[in-house]
Amino acid sequence: IFNSYGAVWHFSDGSKWDGIDFGATGDCTWTLDDDGHLTILGNGEMRDYSYSSVPPWGNAITSVTIENGVTTIGDSAFEDCKGLHSILMSESLKEMGKTSFKYCTSLRSISFGKGLREINERAFHSCDALEEVHISDLAGWCNLSMYAIQHNEYGEVVEIWNPLLY
Secondary structure (H helix, E strand, O other), X not given: OEOOOOOXXXXXXXXXXXXXXXXXXXXXXXXXXXXXXXXXXXXXXXXXXXXXXXXXXXXXXXXXXXXXXXEEEOOOOOOOOOOOOEEEEOOOOOXXXXXXXOOOOOOOEEEEOOOOOEEOOOOOOOOOOOOEEEEOOHHHHHOOEEOOEEEOOOOOEEEEOOOOOO
């Protein structure tokens, strides 16, 4: 967050400043405005989340912008954000963590940047409303690693899926 003097404010506790929620996530910071738009900015990786460590922005977000400089979306970072309808990813984003957008049942539009190289398992599981996927680099997309194989405890393949559909 920049103030009128150009100083950057970093708060890790999800503080609120002038009507905007903000905080830190790994090497990045986040802001959430009153309209439910979440912006992730900084240089590096977001942190991973889980059921025991939920994201500080909660699940009431409606749109997400991943700014240039962010390289990784953490595991479960936006899981169960049922009101999320659009995602805009920057060119610097390289990896999406496991179940990063799982159960985002209202998600309709995704715009991928050129830098994306890896989508981990179940990143878009149960995103049944998905209508538009914008790809800025088709050649890069063809080389994308999509982790779509699940193994049981014996190392046997038990499930194969398309991470954009399941």
